[in-house]
Amino acid sequence: MGAIKYKYVINHASSPYFSNDLQDRLSQYDYFVIGFDESLNKICQRGQIYIFVKYFDINRRIVRTEYFSSVFLGRARAQDLLNNFVAEIKPLQEKTFFKSL
Numbered sequence: 001m002g003a004i005k006y007k008y009v010i011n012h013a014s015s016p017y018f019s020n021d022l023q024d025r026l027s028q029y030d031y032f033v034i035g036f037d038e039s040l041n042k043i044c045q046r047g048q049i050y051i052f053v054k055y056f057d058i059n060r061r062i063v064r065t066e067y068f069s070s071v072f073l074g075r076a077r078a079q080d081l082l083n084n085f086v087a088e089i090k091p092l093q094e095k096t097f098f099k100s101l
Contacts, residue, residue: 023091026053026092029055032053032054032055033055034068034089035054036050036051036052036081037049037052038081048072049071049073049084050070051069051088053065068088068092069089071085071088
């Protein structure tokens with residue numbers, strides 16, 4: 001297995017654990033910010049959005065930025081970005097305080 005394929009296997013196999021862990025930690029906080037960064041994935045030549053979360057970690061007394069998820073996009077119109085973003089953050093809506101969107 002090549003280095004890039006190995007990296008993807010490790011990332012995607014461990015992703016559910018880290019995603020659930022982050023969701024559980026965020027449920028303890030009153031406020032956090034969800035953001036995204038759009039870029040071209042050079043390997044598969046498709047648009048990709050990375051979704052991240054920023055929050056103030058009370059225990060460490062710092063603002064943390066953590067990766068939450070990423071989505072590959074076939075088309076990258078504004079409506080496509082919005083639809084994929086909203087669909088991808090649904091787990092955060094279910095485990096945290098906000099129910100709008």
